[in-house]
Amino acid sequence: MSSPIDWRFMDIVAERSGQPIATCYQCRKCTAGCPTAFVMDYDPAQIVHMVQMGERRALLSSQAIWMCVGCETCGTRCPNGICVGRINDALRQMAAEEGVRVGAPAIYQFHRAFLNNLRRFGRVHEITMIVEYKLRSLDLLSNLDLGARLLLARKLPPLPQVIRRRQEIARLFEAAGAHAAETPEGRE
Amino acid sequence: MSRSYAFYPGCTLHSTGLEYGVSTRAVCRALGVELVEIEDWNCCGASSAHSLGGELADALPARNILLAQPLGRDIAIPCAACYGRLSSADRRLREDEAFRQQMEQVIGREYAGQARPRALLDILTSDFPPEELRAHLRKPLTGLRPVSYYGCLLLRPPQIAGAWDDTEHPVKLDRLLELLGAEPSRWTYATDCCGASMTLNRGDIVARLVGRLVSAAEDAGANCIVTACPLCQANLDGRQGRRPQPMPVFYVTELLGLALGLDEVTGLFGRHIVDPRPLLRRLGLLS
Structure with missing residues (x-):
């Protein structure tokens, strides 16, 4: 899959969500505890990785960012204090502002x-x-x-x-x- | 000893969470607790404000906290989602000077940090010595084997929801139910999410989450589920589909009302989707 990489994307999302996204080392505890990971096109740990890799277009049009129910399990258990729910909120708002076709x-x-x-x-x-x-x-x-x-x-x-x-x-x-x-x- | 709290009912207590509102007020009255409803309160914004509303997520609940300041006492909040939103806004008001000034200007009230948002379940399990509750007991809930269900936001995230019970393995609701004479069943799903925020638009996903919780409660040997959130109760009660033996889902305040012998509480059991009366009659807890 090739999509243009936006290298500023991680900093923008980290700023808007207030989450230390760069510290994620993919332990995947967020995904293990997520109640809706089973219906997401990208699971929570993948979402964080894709933000790090600047996969802006794929994420903003994904269905996964809308499937998060905001249960706070990911953020409670993350060893680095990252709440994927807050990241999803920031991505939803960016998707709405930019008028992309929303995934859900x-x-x-x-x-x-x-x-x-x-x-x-x-x-x-x-x-x-x-x-x-x-x-x-x-x-x-x-x-x-x-x-x-x-x-x-x-x-x-x-x-x-x-x-x-x-x-x-x-x-x-x-x-x-x-x-x-x-x-x-x-x-x- | 008289106790008094500011009261933030939240939108659902007049609709789908009707039994929670009635039983909360009745139990508080019976225990001699005064609830002073915050005047002109507004919706906390729930999942939608933090999903799409940006600053609204903290601004909407912040208005309620500012309106409660003159009352100068803790805010009792029956809904887990409202509790999460008001707690987040309270922290923002304490720590973010610019946000606080902006809110004070729009609402025209000052923030004095005098109305701390607290979950109703926290109040019920922390502020009453066991002997005091025991003195009010009229009908021990013998034979009732509930599982305690906290859901997401009563205890998460701990930095915001506070540490009034263990985040991953809470016990205080079990202790309260034991005091009422019930025999809580042990399970490990107390803080797993039921998916209530998607109940209107993705009923298929929510039915799977609810089905898993009800099956786990059955496996634990329970005969009912106890909640302290109107979204959890409505969701667990309304989304069991065509299960051959659906499981009744109570509010903690309904079981308190039953144990305290309050007729206005027991009179509402017929309005549940899964009728709990056959179980209660079988156990001799309801005539």
């Missing part, structure tokens, strides 16, 4: 729907969030059975809880800048 569109659209819902009400309201997620991802038919059971158990309130000082939430979104904003990719 449904997961990306879920996070967008969640943040939009939060911004609108200040708290997350499941029903409207799920409707937006389904419209964005066109994943229309999943989870209907579970949704019905939760509705029957009266666990999905029809109306959102709206906080009073929503302008403070809007200001936090503005202050967070580019990564929090909708990308061209997300708007299509």
Whole structure:
């Protein structure tokens, strides 16, 4: 596989993620403990190695960076204090900013729907969030059975809880800048 | 002795984690604990803010910590994900001067380091001497063989979640359950992740993770699973699919409520996806 190597990539990702990526010596404990490594196109230790090797394009369009559930097992066990989850967060944000075709569109659209819902009400309201997620991802038919059971158990309130000082939430979104904003990719 | 905490319920306690909210408030009332809800609190941002939101990951939870400052007491947080986010933001507020000033300016409150985020399970297992809890016990949970399930974020990463229990082999929930008269089963999956953050968009992956946990609980000889997180409970309860014998999944506060004889707690068991009432009736714990 040949792809152009970006030699500044490791420094950029280390800076954005706050992780000492250069210290990884491939003991692979992160991969051993990762609950979702079995569905990743590159496993956690490979992700770190690929960052070191400047494999920018392959990583930003990979599905692996979206499969991380943020469980913090890798970072807790890494002998060099590297949390691959934080690296994945940085790579996701770079992928969104650069408008590359994301490797797991449904997961990306879920996070967008969640943040939009939060911004609108200040708290997350499941029903409207799920409707937006389904419209964005066109994943229309999943989870209907579970949704019905939760509705029957009266666990999905029809109306959102709206906080009073929503302008403070809007200001936090503005202050967070580019990564929090909708990308061209997300708007299509 | 009266105890008082600021309270950050989080979004799910009014919806899918309904039983957790009701049982938390009921148990605290019975134990003489005051919970003062943080006024106008907002969502912590959960997985989505740290995945896509950059600074939002700490800024959203930081607002709640600033709003809690005037209360001047620890913040009790029932949800593991909220706890992780608020703890991360609290550390940022303590250590990053520029971040703190920016947050203080946007929210218009000062950070005084006076409202420490704490997991509700930490409070329940650390702040009450065993004799005190034992004095409230009405119905020992004899015959219940739970496995204690902590999931990811109650104890990880240790620099942020703190060291209120062992990171890799926690024991405090087992001790509490023993005190309530249950017989916790030993297993090694207490801190393995259930994948809840993907439950809406990758139910297939989550069903495999949940299936593995429930099978491990069966192998350990357990007859139920106990959690202290609304995402873990909803996920483990709702994603067992067509297992021939699905396993009931309780909140720790539900079992406390049962042992303390609180009817408002036991009245909610019918709203679980896996109905725990047949098990409890078989053990004579529910009429």
